[in-house]
Every structure is written in C-alpha cells, then in structure tokens.
Amino acid sequence: MSAEQQIIKLGLDLPEVPSPSGNYVPSVQTGNLLFLSGKGPVGLPVGKVGGDTSVEEAYQHARSIGLTLLSVMRDSLGSLDRVERVVKVLGMVNAAPDFGQHPAVINGCSDLFIEVFGESGRHARSAVGMGSLPNAMTVEIECIVEVKSD
Amino acid sequence: MSAEQQIIKLGLDLPEVPSPSGNYVPSVQTGNLLFLSGKGPVGLPVGKVGGDTSVEEAYQHARSIGLTLLSVMRDSLGSLDRVERVVKVLGMVNAAPDFGQHPAVINGCSDLFIEVFGESGRHARSAVGMGSLPNAMTVEIECIVEVKSD
Amino acid sequence: MSAEQQIIKLGLDLPEVPSPSGNYVPSVQTGNLLFLSGKGPVGLPVGKVGGDTSVEEAYQHARSIGLTLLSVMRDSLGSLDRVERVVKVLGMVNAAPDFGQHPAVINGCSDLFIEVFGESGRHARSAVGMGSLPNAMTVEIECIVEVKSD
Numbered sequence: 001m002s003a004e005q006q007i008i009k010l011g012l013d014l015p016e017v018p019s020p021s022g023n024y025v026p027s028v029q030t031g032n033l034l035f036l037s038g039k040g041p042v043g044l045p046v047g048k049v050g051g052d053t054s055v056e057e058a059y060q061h062a063r064s065i066g067l068t069l070l071s072v073m074r075d076s077l078g079s080l081d082r083v084e085r086v087v088k089v090l091g092m093v094n095a096a097p098d099f100g101q102h103p104a105v106i107n108g109c110s111d112l113f114i115e116v117f118g119e120s121g122r123h124a125r126s127a128v129g130m131g132s133l134p135n136a137m138t139v140e141i142e143c144i145v146e147v148k149s150d
Numbered sequence: 151m152s153a154e155q156q157i158i159k160l161g162l163d164l165p166e167v168p169s170p171s172g173n174y175v176p177s178v179q180t181g182n183l184l185f186l187s188g189k190g191p192v193g194l195p196v197g198k199v200g201g202d203t204s205v206e207e208a209y210q211h212a213r214s215i216g217l218t219l220l221s222v223m224r225d226s227l228g229s230l231d232r233v234e235r236v237v238k239v240l241g242m243v244n245a246a247p248d249f250g251q252h253p254a255v256i257n258g259c260s261d262l263f264i265e266v267f268g269e270s271g272r273h274a275r276s277a278v279g280m281g282s283l284p285n286a287m288t289v290e291i292e293c294i295v296e297v298k299s300d
Numbered sequence: 301m302s303a304e305q306q307i308i309k310l311g312l313d314l315p316e317v318p319s320p321s322g323n324y325v326p327s328v329q330t331g332n333l334l335f336l337s338g339k340g341p342v343g344l345p346v347g348k349v350g351g352d353t354s355v356e357e358a359y360q361h362a363r364s365i366g367l368t369l370l371s372v373m374r375d376s377l378g379s380l381d382r383v384e385r386v387v388k389v390l391g392m393v394n395a396a397p398d399f400g401q402h403p404a405v406i407n408g409c410s411d412l413f414i415e416v417f418g419e420s421g422r423h424a425r426s427a428v429g430m431g432s433l434p435n436a437m438t439v440e441i442e443c444i445v446e447v448k449s450d
C-alpha cells in the first residue's frame with residue numbers, strides 16, 4: 001500500500017503547512033535529499049516536558065509535528081509516494097533539566113512515520129533535550145528524507 | 151549579480167576563518183554538499199539571550215557568525231560563486247530557559263545569506279535553545295551548502 | 301594502514317551495538333552517506349558535565365561513544381575499511397548552564413576517529429550543551445560518514 005493510500009486508510013488529516021516564523025523556507029531539496037525545517041506541534045502548546053507537560057501529552061505533540069512534516073513533504077514533492085525513505089530525525093524536547101524520557105516523546109513522530117511509510121519510514125534518530133524552544137513550545141522536530149529518483 | 155560582487159556592493163568585510171577550538175576542521179565536502187562546523191560570533195561575546203543579552207544584540211551576533219560562515223565557504227571553495235544553494239541552517243541560541251524568540255535571533259544569519267546569495271540563500275532551518283555553549287558564547291550556527299557541479 | 305588494521309594495532313575492543321531505546325534504527329544509508337543515530341556512553345553514566353561530572357570523565361564518555369559509533373559503522377557497512385571519510389559530528393553535552401568546555405569533551409570522540417581513520421577521520425563538528433539527555437546520561441553523539449563507492 002502506498003503512503004498516500006495509507007494516509008486515507010488511517011484517516012489522517014494533514015494540517016496546512018504553517019508559515020515559517022523567520023526568514024527561511026519549509027524545505028530544501030538537494031540531489032535526492034529533502035531537508036525539512038524544524039516544526040512545532042499544531043496549536044503551539046507551551047510548557048516544559050517533565051515539568052508542566054507529561055510524556056503522554058508530549059508524545060501527542062510529537063505526533064502532531066509528524067503530521068505537519070508529512071504535509072511539508074507532500075507540498076514539496078507533490079505526493080508522499082515520492083518519498084523513498086525517511087533518513088534522519090532530530091527530535092528536540094523542551095524539557096526540565098532532569099528529564100530523561102526523550103525517546104518516549106519523539107516516538108510520537110517516529111511511530112507515525114512507520115505507520116505511513118512502513119519499513120521505509122524507519123530512520124536514524126537523535127532525541128534530545130533543549131534548554132528552550134521558540135514560543136516556549138514543548139517539542140520541535142526536523143528531518144531528512146530521501147526522494148525517489150524517477 | 152554574483153555572490154562575490156554582492157559582498158563588494160554591500161561593503162561586507164569577511165573575518166578570517168578562526169582556528170577550530172578542538173580536534174576538527176572548519177568544513178568537509180562530500181559529493182556536492184559542504185558541511186560547515188558550528189561557529190560562534192566574532193569576539194566570542196558571553197551571555198544568556200533573554201537574560202543579560204538582548205534579542206537585538208544576539209541578532210548582530212548571529213549576523214557576525216554568518217560572515218564567518220561565508221568566510222569558511224570562500225576558503226573551502228575558492229569563491230562564494232561556487233555556492234549553488236544554502237541548504238540547511240541549525241541556529242543554536244544560548245538562552246534563558248523561558249526564552250522564546252530564537253527565530254528573531256537566527257534571522258541575523260539568514261537575512262545575511264539572502265542578501266548575499268539572493269533566492270539561492272533561502273534555506274531550511276531550525277532555530278533552537280541550548281542549555282549552554284562553548285566559552286559561554288551567546289549563539290552558535292552550523293550549516294550545509296550545495297556546491298556547483300562545474 | 302587500514303582502519304580495521306588500526307583497530308587491532310590500537311587494541312581497541314568495539315562494544316556491541318546497543319538496541320535503540322525508541323522506534324528507530326542505528327543507521328540509514330542514502331547514496332554514499334551513512335547517517336548514524338545519536339548514541340550515549342557505554343554503561344550510560346548519569347550526570348551534568350561541569351556539575352557532578354568532570355571534563356576528564358566526560359572526555360572518556362565521549363571516547364566510549366566513539367567506540368560504539370565505530371561498531372555501528374562496521375555493523376552497517378561490513379567493515380570499517382568501507383568508510384571513505386568522517387563528514388560531520390554533532391556532540392551534545394548534558395552540561396551545567398554555565399559550562400563552556402564542550403570542545404574538550406567531544407575531543408574524546410574526535411581524537412578516536414582520527415586515531416582509527418587518520419586524515420580521513422577529520423570532520424566538521426559542532427560541540428554544544430543540551431538542557432537534558434535521555435536517561436540523564438552525560439553525553440550523546442551522532443555523526444555522518446561517507447561510504448566508499450565500489
């Protein structure tokens with residue numbers, strides 16, 4: 001089943017690509033690699049994970065970022081079916097200084113990519129804790145995908 | 151107008167490439183991609199943005215990093231005119247834990263790249279907050295550029 | 301002398317590749333680039349560098365991460381002799397907010413790469429301070445390597 005068919009089957013609703021908050025663009029393709037800018041969760045929830053925001057809430061935030069990143073991919077490539085492979089994810093959690101469950105948070109995005117792309121959704125990843133994030137949002141994720149040659 | 155002509159027209163003075171502060175090199179090219187090491191502002195200003203350093207000051211620091219990154223590109227490639235495209239910027243702000251205006255800071259570098267390269271200067275980007283940075287400097291930025299095939 | 305010969309000559313013992321702590325894989329190759337997931341030190345030492353963990357201890361942690369990254373490269377490519385070049389390292393230190401010696405910490409990994417690969421081990425790098433890391437570990441490092449074409 002193709003990624004676009006999977007989106008329909010799962011009943012996923014991709015959000016609009018948000019306007020960049022600074023002087024940059026949502027993605028740049030070079031050769032077969034598409035570099036996506038870091039995105040925050042839909043609705044820009046504010047908080048420190050491990051403080052006023054739970055791991056379960058932050059998992060959902062990471063999933064909502066995943067939907068936005070899918071939307072950027074579709075916008076840039078015309079169709080999610082042009083994604084050959086998710087290559088690399090950098091998951092950045094706005095966390096309390098003693099927080100340690102970053103992987104469980106960023107799984108919200110990783111699980112979604114694997115639901116949509118299957119084995120081609122499996123990626124290399126780092127999931128780490130930032131000191132702060134734009135607008136004090138809880139999570140930000142950027143990624144690199146490989147584009148089909150066609 | 152070429153990037154090198156633009157540098158002259160804007161009256162920009164590129165700083166010398168600083169010596170790496172550790173066991174690494176300023177940039178590595180692989181295929182058509184040039185990966186640049188993270189750099190700090192000229193003069194290595196110390197502080198926490200949103201604490202003792204204002205957004206306006208940090209914007210200027212990010213701009214000065216941009217000048218250094220241009221200098222690294224020229225040094226590595228022989229001329230800025232060999233840059234096909236700025237692909238990706240990772241802007242890292244040494245910020246207070248409740249800081250939220252990272253995009254406004256990193257625009258200092260992004261604006262410069264667009265002044266110099268025009269549309270080819272537009273890049274994917276993340277602008278985020280670190281817990282600390284080398285020498286307690288205020289901002290660090292790394293980037294990836296695509297090199298012309300020639 | 302090849303990298304694999306160098307491993308023997310230096311008497312280095314590569315650890316097993318640890319299971320990913322989330323829904324991701326240790327590395328993904330796209331074209332000639334191998335992207336490696338972020339890894340922590342063997343034994344997952346806990347602490348804040350510049351707080352309860354010294355620069356010297358953290359240097360050894362970074363070196364032990366380097367050994368794990370070498371192990372991931374060998375596992376992915378069949379042999380370290382298929383590495384053409386270490387391209388980029390992102391060294392992330394779980395540091396106290398006023399810490400400033402990140403480069404001295406991440407040299408633990410960089411020095412190792414140069415011992416093993418010689419000039420081909422020299423890489424672009426950023427060494428920065430995170431607000432927190434998974435399991436409260438002291439250091440995390442990810443990297444990108446270029447793979448030989450053959």
